[in-house]
Amino acid sequence: MGIRNGPGAAWVRLAVLALLWGSTFLWIRLALDGLTPVQVTVVRCALGALVLAVLCFARGQRLPGGRRTWRHIVVAAFFCNALPFGLFSIGQQTVSSGLAGVLNATTPLWSLLIGLALGTERGLRPVRVAGLVTGFAGTVLIFAPWQQGGATSWGALAILGAAASYAVAFTYMQRHLVGKGVSTLSLATAQLLAATGLTALALPAGGLESPWGSPTALVAVAVLGIFATGVTFFLTYRIIADEGATDAATVGYLLPVVSVLLGALVLGEDLGLRGIAGMAVVLAGVAMTRRRGAAMTRQRGAAGRPDDPASGGAGRAPGVLGPNPRRRTLLSRKPSGTRVPSGARKPSGRRTRHSAGHGTSGER
Numbered sequence: 001m002g003i004r005n006g007p008g009a010a011w012v013r014l015a016v017l018a019l020l021w022g023s024t025f026l027w028i029r030l031a032l033d034g035l036t037p038v039q040v041t042v043v044r045c046a047l048g049a050l051v052l053a054v055l056c057f058a059r060g061q062r063l064p065g066g067r068r069t070w071r072h073i074v075v076a077a078f079f080c081n082a083l084p085f086g087l088f089s090i091g092q093q094t095v096s097s098g099l100a101g102v103l104n105a106t107t108p109l110w111s112l113l114i115g116l117a118l119g120t121e122r123g124l125r126p127v128r129v130a131g132l133v134t135g136f137a138g139t140v141l142i143f144a145p146w147q148q149g150g151a152t153s154w155g156a157l158a159i160l161g162a163a164a165s166y167a168v169a170f171t172y173m174q175r176h177l178v179g180k181g182v183s184t185l186s187l188a189t190a191q192l193l194a195a196t197g198l199t200a201l202a203l204p205a206g207g208l209e210s211p212w213g214s215p216t217a218l219v220a221v222a223v224l225g226i227f228a229t230g231v232t233f234f235l236t237y238r239i240i241a242d243e244g245a246t247d248a249a250t251v252g253y254l255l256p257v258v259s260v261l262l263g264a265l266v267l268g269e270d271l272g273l274r275g276i277a278g279m280a281v282v283l284a285g286v287a288m289t290r291r292r293g294a295a296m297t298r299q300r301g302a303a304g305r306p307d308d309p310a311s312g313g314a315g316r317a318p319g320v321l322g323p324n325p326r327r328r329t330l331l332s333r334k335p336s337g338t339r340v341p342s343g344a345r346k347p348s349g350r351r352t353r354h355s356a357g358h359g360t361s362g363e364r
Contacts, residue, residue: 013242017235018251020228022258025097025104026266027224028088034217037089038207040224042199044085047225048233049192055234056189063190064182072176073187074194080169081195081233084162086202091162094155096269101259102142102279103159108286109135110167118171131288138281144274174240184237192233253286 031040056063064073092100112132115121143156177187239251256279263269271279 013235013239014251015254017232017239018254019258020232020235021251022101022255023262024224024228024232025088025092025100025259026262027220027228028092028100029097029263029267030220031217031224032089032093034214035221036206036209037086037093038199038202038205039209040089040221041082041085042196042203042207043221044225044229045081045192045196045199047222048229049189049196051226051230052185052189052192052234056185059185061183061186063193064186069177069180069182070190070194072172073190074198076169076173076177077191077194078198079165079172081192082198084165084169085195085229086199087158087162087165091155091158094153095159096263096271097267098256098260098263098269098271099142099156099275100159101263102256102271102275102282103139103156104163104166104259105253105256105279105282105286106135106139106160107163107166107170108289109282110164111170112289114167114171120171125291127291128289131285131291133285134288135282135285138278138283138285141281142275142278170240173237178237178241184241185234188234188237192230253283256283 028040035043064070088100095103109132112121112128116124139160178184260269260271260276260279263271
């Protein structure tokens with residue numbers, strides 16, 4: 001949890017997130033052996049919220065305040081937690097954990113579509129359009145609606161809907177929650193608390209049954225809530241704050257690999273040649289949609305995250321302005337029409353460097 005910003009910190013967070021998030025589908029499958037989908041969803045949210053709440057208060061941080069902020073938190077909790085968590089639990093009653101991970105890999109494609117619809121994705125290059133078409137073609141290959149043994153089912157469609165819901169949530173969170181002077185840990189805690197309340201409303205629809213789960217199912221739902229939800233959600237918020245919504249969705253590159261390997265090793269699942277081919281096509285499409293150039297991502301990472309006091313970096317309090325670049329320009333500009341007398345002392349290099357913003361003392 002205490003991964004600080006640094007040259008490889010973003011990659012470490014991405015790798016840990018992919019491992020934890022990719023194992024989610026395995027834990028859901030094991031938990032469903034003794035719990036209903038509603039029970040899995042509620043316990044998952046509650047345990048994740050508990051872990052983050054303990055960490056939040058241990059660090060002396062408070063939950064966000066303000067009705068407007070909480071309205072955004074509730075909306076994000078619905079699309080990022082309550083809805084997709086429920087859809088995954090319903091879908092994996094009939095869909096293997098490996099296939100669930102593959103279908104979840106379409107999240108970056110949905111993110112791009114949403115960006116196009118909202119106008120945040122402009123100047124779309126042909127290679128990214130081709131990637132979008134390729135990615136969804138791979139999804140069609142996985143579903144194989146032309147074959148009787150295809151993966152088309154309500155369960156698979158539910159998982160595809162969960163992937164689209166994640167994309168909606170990532171975009172919404174980036175627009176309305178991150179970068180507002182509130183730490184990512186506080187936001188993640190508040191959102192999972194809101195998600196727990198939302199999912200609890202569904203308990204009458206199958207969540208009040210007495211669980212008959214085996215110890216394996218109970219351990220699975222505990223790991224699912226603590227690690228694959230609490231820790232994972234905190235890392236997701238950190239990546240959204242550092243890199244943006246589309247980069248957070250890019251963790252979908254690695255999810256299918258993790259989910260397919262765990263499904264094969266632990267559950268003995270076989271994705272089949274068509275499923276593997278579809279996964280390869282989906283990932284190729286996702287890779288093509290990410291061809292924006294790495295320079296923009298590096299610039300964002302180099303700029304740091306000044307609005308997150310919990311990041312371990314030099315955060316600024318909300319409303320505190322940083323150095324004014326316009327003022328630096330005015331200070332370093334030579335007044336027009338002014339001549340330096342022949343015997344006058346020229347400005348020292350130290351003054352010039354300070355005016356350019358490289359001095360050790362701050363501007364007043």
